[in-house]
Amino acid sequence: MENIHIPVLMDPVMELLDIRPEHSYADLTAGDGGHTAEIAERLKGGLLISFDRDISALERAQARLSAFGDRIKFVHDNFKNLPAVLDRMEVTSLDGILVDLGISRYQLTTAERGFSIMNDGPLDMRMDRGQKKSAADLVNGLSAKELETILKEYGEERFARRISEAIVDRRRSGLFKTTAELAQLASRVKPKIPAYKKGIHPATQTFQALRIAVNRELEDLGVFCSKAIDRLAEGGRLLVITFHSLEDRIIKRRFQLEAGRCICFRPADMCTCHRIKRIDILTKKPIIPDEDEVRNNPAARSAKLRAVKRVKPSGKRGEVR
Numbered sequence: 570m571e572n573i574h575i576p577v578l579m580d581p582v583m584e585l586l587d588i589r590p591e592h593s594y595a596d597l598t599a600g601d602g603g604h605t606a607e608i609a610e611r612l613k614g615g616l617l618i619s620f621d622r623d624i625s626a627l628e629r630a631q632a633r634l635s636a637f638g639d640r641i642k643f644v645h646d647n648f649k650n651l652p653a654v655l656d657r658m659e660v661t662s663l664d665g666i667l668v669d670l671g672i673s674r675y676q677l678t679t680a681e682r683g684f685s686i687m688n689d690g691p692l693d694m695r696m697d698r699g700q701k702k703s704a705a706d707l708v709n710g711l712s713a714k715e716l717e718t719i720l721k722e723y724g725e726e727r728f729a730r731r732i733s734e735a736i737v738d739r740r741r742s743g744l745f746k747t748t749a750e751l752a753q754l755a756s757r758v759k760p761k762i763p764a765y766k767k768g769i770h771p772a773t774q775t776f777q778a779l780r781i782a783v784n785r786e787l788e789d790l791g792v793f794c795s796k797a798i799d800r801l802a803e804g805g806r807l808l809v810i811t812f813h814s815l816e817d818r819i820i821k822r823r824f825q826l827e828a829g830r831c832i833c834f835r836p837a838d839m840c841t842c843h844r845i846k847r848i849d850i851l852t853k854k855p856i857i858p859d860e861d862e863v864r865n866n867p868a869a870r871s872a873k874l875r876a877v878k879r880v881k882p883s884g885k886r887g888e889v890r
């Protein structure tokens with residue numbers, strides 16, 4: 570098997586999950602199964618559910634981890650459907666949930682999946698190829714304004730307008746089909762990159778933005794965290810690894826809200842936060858990879874791990890959702 574994903578932050582993940590061999594765990598982003606395997610190694614008779622919305626990724630993980638037999642229950646679904654899947658499996662609560670967001674090395678480097686700036690392939694970017702809209706549909710179908718909003722919001726791209734207008738202009742002579750066509754356009758219309766930023770391809774933010782939009786990666790991410798916390802047993806842990814500031818901000822704020830803190834920053838009598846504490850935050854600051862890990866696996870460089878522990882609810886106002 571080629572292009573195996575190197576799991577990030579393995580030691581802190583295992584320490585914070587604090588696995589007890591007879592308990593129940595879910596790895597919601599199987600990828601190549603690196604974290605799933607480490608959890609499975611530590612279980613004796615417990616339950617391990619491993620999700621991925623990408624059937625090819627899930628099949629690779631299943632093949633790699635076949636030695637564990639039916640100790641791992643693989644689920645092809647979006648992790649946002651966790652509550653329904655647990656209901657179907659008649660699992661009431663979990664003791665640990667891991668979410669390692671983003672895409673795997675296999676997805677990134679397989680040209681046909683269309684995530685890669687460097688390896689030319691169809692402009693696809695769907696994690697789940699059963700989804701209707703691919704990156705080509707967005708690039709060829711949206712207005713310049715809509716594209717600009719996506720590039721600005723999901724890519725934090727300074728030259729969003731310039732790129733979007735160039736995309737719409739270029740469509741007049743033919744629709745976009747490949748990743749190389751889009752990468753070349755971003756390189757052409759963006760100002761030359763200053764020397765200190767060399768090494769980052771000019772299309773990086775455009776590709777990140779489209780990937781997030783195609784897969785609706787940020788949609789309901791905060792709500793999902795609350796639903797995952799609903800399903801944790803007391804003392805159970807939720808760990809989330811993010812790879813860019815947009816995701817990390819959503820996770821951080823949701824954890825603060827669920828820890829009973831105000832995140833609306835209005836005066837106390839106007840605060841709309843529920844102020845019910847359901848978790849303890851275990852990572853005051855996010856855990857990041859050390860120099861050795863980044864040297865061995867440069868893809869880990871922007872990883873941030875946040876972890877919380879479910880506690881008995883306490884607080885003054887509202888109901889626990």
Ligand SMILES: C[S@@+](CC[C@H](N)C(=O)[O-])C[C@H]1O[C@@H](n2cnc3c(N)ncnc32)[C@H](O)[C@@H]1O
Nearest residue numbers: 576598600601602603604621622623647648669
């Ligand atoms: C960074 S990789 C995970 C790598 C994995 N931890 C390992 O050790 O190999 C992220 C994986 O999560 C999957 N994924 C991303 N968002 C998902 C979602 N909403 N539901 C299910 N799977 C998702 C992707 O398809 C990808 O395979």
